[in-house]
Each structure stands twice: as structure tokens, then as C-alpha cells.
Amino acid sequence: xxxxxxxxxxxxxxxxxxxxxxxxxxxxxxxxxxxxxxxxxxxxxxxxxxxxxxxxxxxxxxxxxxxxxxxxxxxxxxxxxxxxxxxxxxxxxxxxxxxxxxxxxxxxxxxxxxxxxxxxxxxxxxxxxxxxxxxxxxxxxxxxxxxxxxxxxxxxxxxxxxxxxxxxxxxxxxxxxxxxxxxxxxxxxxxxxxxxxxxxxxxxxxxxxxxxxxxxxxxxxxxxxxxxxxxxxxxxxxxxxxxxxxxxxxxxxxxxxxxxxxxxxxxxxxxxxxxxxxxxxxxxxxxxxxxxxx
Ligand SMILES: Nc1ncnc2c1ncn2[C@@H]1O[C@H](COP(=O)(O)OP(=O)(O)OP(=O)(O)O)[C@@H](O)[C@H]1O
Numbered sequence: 001x002x003x004x005x006x007x008x009x010x011x012x013x014x015x016x017x018x019x020x021x022x023x024x025x026x027x028x029x030x031x032x033x034x035x036x037x038x039x040x041x042x043x044x045x046x047x048x049x050x051x052x053x054x055x056x057x058x059x060x061x062x063x064x065x066x067x068x069x070x071x072x073x074x075x076x077x078x079x080x081x082x083x084x085x086x087x088x089x090x091x092x093x094x095x096x097x098x099x100x101x102x103x104x105x106x107x108x109x110x111x112x113x114x115x116x117x118x119x120x121x122x123x124x125x126x127x128x129x130x131x132x133x134x135x136x137x138x139x140x141x142x143x144x145x146x147x148x149x150x151x152x153x154x155x156x157x158x159x160x161x162x163x164x165x166x167x168x169x170x171x172x173x174x175x176x177x178x179x180x181x182x183x184x185x186x187x188x189x190x191x192x193x194x195x196x197x198x199x200x201x202x203x204x205x206x207x208x209x210x211x212x213x214x215x216x217x218x219x220x221x222x223x224x225x226x227x228x229x230x231x232x233x234x235x236x237x238x239x240x241x242x243x244x245x246x247x248x249x250x251x252x253x254x255x256x257x258x259x260x261x262x263x264x265x266x267x268x269x270x271x272x273x274x275x276x277x278x279x280x281x282x283x284x285x286x287x288x289x290x291x292x293x294x
Contacts, residue, residue: 014041015077016184016215017062017092022071024057024239031057033239034071037217039184044206044216046226048250049236050260055219056097058236059186062217063087063094076183088117093182095173097189097219103162107153110161110172111144114179144179151175151205167198174205178214185209187218191225203229223261227251235260 017039024032032054039045047055060066062073064080064087073080075090093114101110148154151171156164161172170190177185187206191199199222206229210216220226226233227247234244237259243250250256 015039016041016043016075017217018074018077019058019062020072020074022058022061022073023069024054024061024066025069030239032061032068032236035236035239035241037234037241037244039215039217041183041215042210042213043231044210044218044229046230046233046247047217047219047236048221048223048226048233048260049242053236054239055236056188057239059094059188059217059219063092063186085117088180088182091181091183092186093177093180093184094186095170095177095188095190097192099169099173101161101169101172101176103160105161106158107148107161107164107172108141108144108157111147111175111179112140114176115140115144117180144175147175147178150178150208152201167194167201170194170198170202171205174209178209182214184215184217187216187220189219189221191220191222199225 015038017037019035019037022032022035022037023030035054035058037045037047037058047058049055057066061068061071062080064082064084067082075087075092078090080087080090080092102113105113145154145157148157151174153168153171153175156168161169164172174185174187174190190206191202194202203225206216206218218226218229227250230247232244233247233250235242235250235253235256242259243253243256245253251261
């Protein structure tokens with residue numbers, strides 16, 4: 001059983017993801033232990049915890065990369081098969097902690113690869129390149145371009161992926177994942193290695209993805225990002241779910257502070273800091289005015 005569910009919220013009525021009792025053992029090591037998690041339509045849910053807590057392993061159980069030792073994972077009420085391409089087809093897409101683009105393909109080609117689960121044209125049609133195939137190809141390209149516009153990469157459509165700056169490679173991974181038209185997007189450390197502006201842009205992009213109707217489950221170590229972004233946050237520690245709740249509940253939970261957050265999260269500046277800034281500004285204005293009159 002999970003250690004605490006008192007702070008968790010009731011599952012949303014239109015549950016997109018429902019993971020129940022997910023356990024993953026590697027030999028003698030239990031990486032994930034009896035974890036329940038739901039994601040509702042229109043929700044952004046965060047998954048946080050110390051290094052080695054089992055977050056990525058849990059993602060791998062959700063996406064069919066691993067067959068959980070125990071437990072089930074359902075998407076929109078249907079138990080998912082343990083095959084990653086079937087999970088993608090069902091409606092779950094993901095990005096990886098380490099960027100996994102096709103480095104020598106163009107930006108557009110990378111997105112088109114992500115589109116193939118949604119195209120019905122078979123090998124024969126592709127070889128014959130008949131009108132039906134060409135129409136499907138055009139539609140795929142239109143959709144890929146829409147996604148490049150959406151992620152701000154349209155101007156780079158013909159650039160080779162490996163030549164993009166790091167932040168744009170991460171965006172491209174998201175565009176490629178969105179190409180399968182997922183109902184749920186899983187993001188594994190989307191802001192790792194980003195500067196503050198790139199992190200802010202990623203936050204806006206995730207909100208926009210949610211606003212377009214895709215629910216999001218995100219692993220991240222950047223707590224400011226997580227607490228600004230998420231409707232709900234679950235904390236994994238040593239493979240178990242320790243706490244789940246709103247950002248405010250999780251930030252204030254003594255056990256989370258002890259096991260992971262350490263000192264309380266510093267979000268917006270406090271009253272004292274604001275007063276200091278105002279005093280400094282007043283001081284510098286007074287000096288400037290003094291200079292002007294001198
Ligand atoms: N394929 C595997 N075989 C054996 N052990 C594994 C495997 N994958 C993960 N583990 C172990 O499972 C535990 C959980 O690892 P996992 O990568 O899921 O943690 P995490 O919370 O994602 O960590 P981080 O924040 O550092 O990415 C670790 O002890 C890890 O060494």
C-alpha cells in the first residue's frame with residue numbers, strides 16, 4: 001500500500017490514466033512499489049522525488065517499455081498492452097530524459113516520424129506512391145508544420161536536428177511526441193539543462209498543450225517549474241508514493257521536506273525581500289534626484 005493517501009484528491013471524473021498497484025522489481029531490487037496514480041482530462045500532474053526514487057521506471061511501466069511485475073495501467077478505461085508502439089497508438093506519448101531525436105534528420109522529418117502511428121497507408125501504397133498515399137503524405141506534413149508552428153520551430157523545419165541548440169532539441173522532442181495526437185503526454189525532465197528563459201518557455205508550452213486538450217504527466221527536479229505548473233503532485237521516495245496533493249499541500253508536507261525538498265521551497269519573493277527591494281529602489285531614486293539637482 002502507499003504510505004499516505006490522506007492528501008490525495010479523488011480521481012477526476014474523466015480519468016485518462018489509471019495506474020493501479022504498479023510494482024517493478026529488478027532481481028532483488030524493488031524500483032517501484034505498489035504505486036497508484038491517476039491523471040484526469042485537462043490535468044497537469046507532477047511526479048517528483050529524489051534520484052533513484054523510481055520515477056523513470058514508473059514511466060517505463062506506463063509506456064510499455066517495462067512489463068510491471070504487478071499492477072495494471074489503463075488508458076481511458078482500457079488496460080494497456082505491454083508494447084510501446086501499441087501504447088502510443090492508444091494515445092500516450094512521451095519524451096525521454098536523454099534526448100532521443102534522429103540527429104541526422106531534419107526537424108520536419110523528425111516530426112513526421114512521430115506521425116507514422118496515425119497514418120494508415122501501408123507499405124504497398126508507399127511504394128506505389130499513388131494519389132491516396134500522396135494525399136496522406138500532404139496531410140501528415142501539414143500537421144507536422146502545425147506542430148512546428150505551435151512549438152516555435154517552424155522557421156527551422158529544414159535544419160538538421162543535431163545542429164539545433166539544446167533547448168530547441170527538447171522542444172522538437174515534444175513536437176514529435178505530439179505528432180501522434182496523444183490524449184496524455186509524459187515528459188521526463190523536460191527542462192534538464194535549460195536556462196531560466198528556456199524553462200519559462202517550456203512552462204508556457206506545457207500550459208498550451210494542456211489547453212489544447214492533452215493531459216500531461218511530468219517528471220522534473222526543478223521545483224519552481226513543478227509547483228508553478230502542476231494541478232497535482234505525487235512524491236515518490238524509494239519506489240513508494242509518499243504523498244500526493246496540490247502543490248501547496250506537497251510543499252508544506254514535513255515528510256516531503258525531510259525526504260526530498262530540504263529547506264522550504266522558495267517561490268515568489270517574500271514580504272521581507274520585497275521590502276528590501278523597495279527600500280533599495282527608493283534609495284537609488286532619491287540619489288538620482290539628488291544628482292539631478294546638483
Ligand atoms: N533496467 C534496470 N535494471 C536494474 N535496475 C534498474 C533498472 N532501471 C532502474 N533501475 C534501478 O531502479 C531504481 C530507480 O531508478 P529510476 O531511474 O527509475 O529512478 P528516478 O527516480 O527516475 O531517478 P532520477 O531522478 O535520477 O532519474 C534505481 O535504483 C535504479 O538503479
